[in-house]
Amino acid sequence: MVDADAIRVTIGTYCERYTDDRDGWLALFADGATVEDPVGSDLHVGKDAIGAFWDMSHGLADRVTLTPSGYVTVVGNEAAFAMDARMEMGDSVSGMAIIDVMTFDDDARITGQRAFWSFDDLKPVEP
Template sequence: MPANPTAAELLATVEASPRAVGVHDRAAWVGLFAENGSVEDPVGSRPHIGRAAIERFYDTFIAPNGIAFDVTNDVVCGMTVFRDLTIATTMGSNDPATGVTLHVPMHLRYDLAESDGVLKIRALRAHWELPGMIAQLMGSGVQGLVAGAKLGPQLIANQGVGGAIGFMRGMRSVGANGKQAAGRLLDAVGRSEIGNVRADLAPVPRLDWATDGAMSLEDFITRAKGLRWTKLIAAGRTVTATVETRDGRGIAELDFTDRGARIEAVRIFVPPS
């Protein structure tokens, strides 16, 4: 593997993940991760760090279910691949009584690293809304109720009580207020309204564009002129959005302060210009 892998090589590593999921190849999927790799799924829940924890994640959330990936766009930015997609999960796909299918909009971030000449996944962070998924499950009739009743014991059996509590931390997010603030800020950025941008930012925010690194607010707004957004997702203290920019289609990632009052970091992932 060259020191500077190409976009095609990064994408090939990422594509191996849904391929392994689709055929339920546990060893292949877990083997894609670096030795101390992590899975945070959904963002805001307790991360699964290291091989043993990632194996338990697979056994809990992948092995019992059928999972299909409908990817609409991939953004390769440095050593990160950000996927814009919807995942269709058929709960307990081997059991007709619980085979309800849930469609979950998602932004899926893969941070990659080279290890002994091989590209590995250093961190996988899945931005999706757990409260919406649970509402969809509970609204799916008898099949949804049966699948929901099985999920709790499944969680505890594989993750323990602490792991189940850690997963349910994903219920907490900046929610609708955070999505409104993120949309408002992105609108103001696209219109170059520097005063309105400052209104939602923390006093010393970090602003990053593609691989250019941190920049001033003035330079960031100049770069983002004309930006438009769709598909806001609130997970944990982060809101992600699909964006259209002069550099191409990408994904914005906005991090909020601990109390969710202001936005402390904005990163725009687009193909490098």
């Protein structure tokens, strides 16, 4: 059984590296990991596909930051956590809530990710 604190470190690092550390972010995933982001969209399987997803999603905004909320719940090898996403495009800044649900291997690497968010929830926020 993986340690809950190790999973919490992976989650914090996941948010931190998402902005501009592609390689460091990808290193948090196990080989063959799956990403469904948002829920209901096509599954990205394996690090190459997840890297391509990173490229695509970072092409949608000049800068994206993920700020973890206090809500992080770890149960065995699974976890869910809420965060605030902030997207900068030129002078425009938007934000929305995201809740990710993840599974982990015994080294606290991500084996599966499902991200709950919708463009419908995107709202302008203070720059």
